Structure formats: C-alpha cells, structure tokens
C-alpha cells in the first residue's frame with residue numbers, strides 16, 4: 197500500500213496487517229510515502245514494512261520514522277541480521293519480525309530452524325528473482341516438508357480462485373494469509389471491493405446466497 201485514500205479504505209476492512217514495501221526495485225515502493233498517513237491507522241492493524249537485504253540500522257530507522265509495528269524480511273537476511281535488527285530496539289518496544297522464505301521444489305525447509313529464535317513468524321512465498329510480488333503460487337503440498345513449530349504466513353499469488361483450497365488447508369501453523377498483486381488495480385493500489393469479499397470469506401463472514 198502507499199496511496200492515502202486506498203490505505204484508509206482498506207483500513208475500514210480491519211485487516212490484521214497492512215504492508216508497505218521499502219524495496220526500491222519494487223513497483224510498489226512506498227519510500228516516498230508521508231509517515232502521517234500511517235499514524236492515522238487504527239492500532240489494531242499492524243503496520244508492516246517489507247525490506248530486502250536492508251542494513252539493520254536502516255530497517256530500524258524506517259521503523260521509527262513510519263511507526264512500524266512489524267518488519268518483513270524478504271531477502272537473504274541471516275539469523276544474525278535478524279538479531280541485529282532486534283538489538284537496535286534494546287530498551288524500547290521492538291517490531292514483530294517476520295522472516296520470509298522463497299519456496300520452490302528445491303527449497304529446503306530445514307533452513308528455517310536457524311531462524312526459530314530470531315523471528316516471530318515465518319512467511320512462505322513463491323521463490324522469485326524479484327524477491328516477492330510475483331503473482332505466482334507455489335505448490336502448497338511442499339508445506340509438508342516444513343517440520344517446524346513456528347506459525348507462518350502463506351503468500352504468493354493468492355487470488356479469489358484459491359479461497360476454497362485455502363479454507364481446506366489443514367495446518368495448525370498457518371497463521372495468516374498474505375494478499376497482494378492478485379488484488380491490485382495497479383501496483384500498490386488495491387481493489388477494495390474484491391478484498392472485502394475475500395476477507396469476509398476467509399473470516400467466515402461471507403453473505404449467504
């Protein structure tokens with residue numbers, strides 16, 4: 197997200213998290229956004245900054261500048277990088293840390309173990325050279341290879357046509373669903389009506405036919 201009007205419309209739907217991309221190469225780059233736009237969001241929505249291999253001190257600066265509640269790391273950040281971000285917040289509340297992993301058939305889920313103690317959540321996205329926002333799903337059967345206990349966000353090309361399969365996913369570690377490009381009218385501009393329908397369906401509040 198990055199457009200003030202679109203952000204406040206989405207806030208009406210009370211998503212649990214709202215994401216802002218601080219990766220310059222992304223068509224969704226939100227680095228020019230005014231921090232005041234985020235200040236007016238309800239506290240129940242976690243303002244989430246998405247970063248790709250950004251030095252820890254710069255992540256911490258962005259958290260402070262934008263009042264972020266969570267950071268989502270989408271590059272090849274090491275466990276030490278994650279710990280270094282947390283260390284920037286010694287003596288003050290730190291943001292939630294979500295470590296993203298790009299999944300493809302060659303992905304080794306055992307590499308997530310090294311992040312168990314430094315991440316609050318994992319996020320499984322489709323592996324892509326752009327690091328995210330690919331609009332492509334990965335084969336969710338691959339999740340059987342994840343043996344950890346940490347809760348995860350499911351991500352990658354999720355669109356309205358996936359809702360039935362999503363609701364059938366039986367994995368107690370599935371914590372949240374990350375919706376992005378399949379709900380866009382243009383990069384970083386979300387289709388609020390489409391999201392309303394989808395969020396209601398996911399929450400079990402869909403209108404009965």
Ligand SMILES: O=C(O)c1ccccc1NCC(=O)[C@H](O)[C@H](O)COP(=O)(O)O
Pocket residue numbers: 215217219222223224246248268270321326327328329330331332351352353354374375376377378
């Ligand atoms: O969305 C981007 O442009 C992006 C670029 C680089 C790193 C991460 C990015 N997005 C992070 C997300 O959490 C997306 O929601 C996730 O990649 C899924 O996107 P999509 O495949 O478009 O549903």
